[in-house]
Amino acid sequence: MLVSLRKYLALLCGLLLAAPAVVDAEASVHGEYEVKAAFLYNFAKFIDWPPLDDAQFTVCVFGRDPFGRALDPIEGKTVGGKTVAVRRLERAAAMDLKTCRILFIATSEEAQVAHILELSRGSPMLTVGDTDGFARQGVMINFYLEQEKVRFEINPRAAAEVGIRPSAKLLQLGRIVDTAKN
């Protein structure tokens, strides 16, 4: 029994050591938030933005940041000739939100989504979340997982309200959701 436990532990150590070396080889499986970050970049390209006078294209994350370093690859890329910058917001103040073109609202802010949406209303901004029910509450794009693949819901009404137009392709790939009536 003890001998086999030792053998097992040796095997396990082998596994633990082998795994980091192979992570990159396992190219067809990615971290959930690496994929979501790539989606954010794609969304930016498939939105018909009104003329913007920002110096940069700012992607904001509000709440407990689930991305970690997963947003690094999109930083420095360009959208409509503007460089993508990533900002983590400390608070939901209208002033801070004003410069965000994409606002990712983390699950931690579930209780105050309505309030954040209210503050964000003034400017052309794509709101994105990954929490069950967000799209119905008026978040424009909401990620969900299906069979370990990332999918998204899209709320065209919420987008239209701030004057941005998702492309036909976005509407075709996402699941259409309407704002819930209170």
Next chain:
Amino acid sequence: MRAAISMIGARCRLAAQLSGGLMAIFSSLACADQSDALTELSMEELLGVQVYAASRFQQKTTEAPAAVTIITAADIRDFGYRTLADVLRSVRGIHLSYDRNYTYLGVRGFGRTGDYNGRVLLLVDGHRLNDPIYDTAAIGTEFPLDLDIVERVEVVRGPGSSVYGSNAFFGIVNVITRRGRDVAGVELAASVASFGTDQERLTWGGQGENGAEWLLSATRYRSAGQDHFYPEFGATANDLDRDHYDSLFGKLGLGPWTLTAAWTDRSKKIPTAAWDTVFNDPNHETNDASAYVDLAYSGPVRGGWELAGRVFYGHYSFDGDYPYIYSPGDPVTVNKDRVRASWWGGEVKLMRRYQQHTLVLGAEYQDNAQQDQANFDAAPYALYLDDRRTSTRGGVYLQDEMALASGWLLNAGLRYDDYSAVGSTLNPRLGLIWNPQPATTFKLLYGTAFRAPNAYELYYAVDPQKANPDVKPEKIRSYELVAEHSIAPDFRVGLSIYHNHIDDLVEQVVDPDDGLLVFRNSGAAEATGVEVEAERMWNGGRRLRASYAWQHAVDAVSDERLVNSPRHLLKFNYSAPLFASGWRGGTELLYTDDRATLAGGTAAGYWLANMTVVHERLVKNLIVSMSAYNLFNADYAFPGGPEHIHESGAALDQIPADGRSYRFKLQYRF
């Protein structure tokens, strides 16, 4: 699509080769832009990329007024779980026993032998499975679902009666089934395993143009079982471990409506001569069959309220065949237990957010239209019990979650239940949740819960057991402190410290007046414990979950350690991709400490190791999985219940567990 992704892989490997002369670290740096390449993919390509979901780390569970563990379909696949019991065994603070008929749950040091998990509420998509005769939460092969159609299992620790009523005593296990649109096609699965075991499954799921969604699944399971030597009888029980079941599950969803139907029929031979029966007699067998239909609604209604409601019908039947030799020299007489129960009911729950409040109002009603128990000898016919009952139960509850000052949340709930048979009970729950910073959560929890005595405890009367319709609900008071911290979004650690006090515990005792066994509210118990847990995921798909529980549970009357209560539980689950092969390996190492047995002995502590390797892309649409269970072939045993202590003096207080076994499984998707 797949080509696009393997191109990233090829580019990455090329980079690794170019830096071949350098240290390994350079090749990993060269590959670091692999996620960069993700941003080059089109949206259609991104939709096809497989990810390792971080859903277990969702904020939601940190706001729940309890310590919650979630086991996903990915865990079920990676660790080769076969039954709900396999799933629960990996959850912190839970230990199991199997007496070669049913599987019994122990939670936080409390694992009463001889009860059928009635102190845990078992739900499937929110539908209650505990039946109104034995309160059984079936977690072994008698559980109605094949684990392949399970999306995730949520284990909520602590008293839940303030919302869920009876049985939510130590915790709630909610099993969520897969959605039809996730199956999107036909799946065929077949497995062969040691001890003459095979299992087949056919599932069809999909979603129509109009949004209608369906899932239909059928499973057949046959196992010859393992023959064990029973030193108490000085012999091996031959061919008496057979376990068979068939099950059907169907779900149809349209808009806010979901109609579910489930059926399972399971029969098991008994090798342990339980209930003082004749050892090694092939007549000893039990059959459990259960079925239900459930129509649920979930959606918004007027005024900002969310409504969730359901109506349901359930049926349960039990047939037990017990071979006896009444006096020496007599032939074997088969005594039969027969249970028939049917019930229907409904529940409604209204939720709304209002400024700082999230209000939940709910009501539940159940009519147990049939609670019949009978006992008789088949031939010559002799009737010993023919008890027919009906009863009702109802409950109303209210819960409010208040966002107090920044970072503070107060969750308060209260539920009133009334049972036509045993009276009423009121159960509160209070939870104070504090997030001093986004990554850290503290929860201070207090609650009470109850379990109403079931029809078996109230009315079963076959010599040497008598009925006692005066048994009252048993109660638990629970105090808990939970601390959770995310070191990184994919690295979480947690700590729980709890104290449980149980009063009016329903236990079977001998009435000194007539020497008959009877259920009474005579027991009391206390349990104190500490649990620590860490969970981590890495990019690329490595996952680790490890926990340790220290638990001290004593009889509050005698101050003695409870039977079937391990002091230490250690659990370790790790899964990772195996080299560049596309195989994924999962292994678990579980330690259960010594447990005292009913006859005053000790079931020795043991290490259990299981290992599974799985490949999902060997051939398109084919999943191959190979598992080894009890890898060390550890020779261990579980404490048995009172039905294993014989009048003859043979005390089968330790039931041998399965030795090493293997399973080979294929799943094909059309």
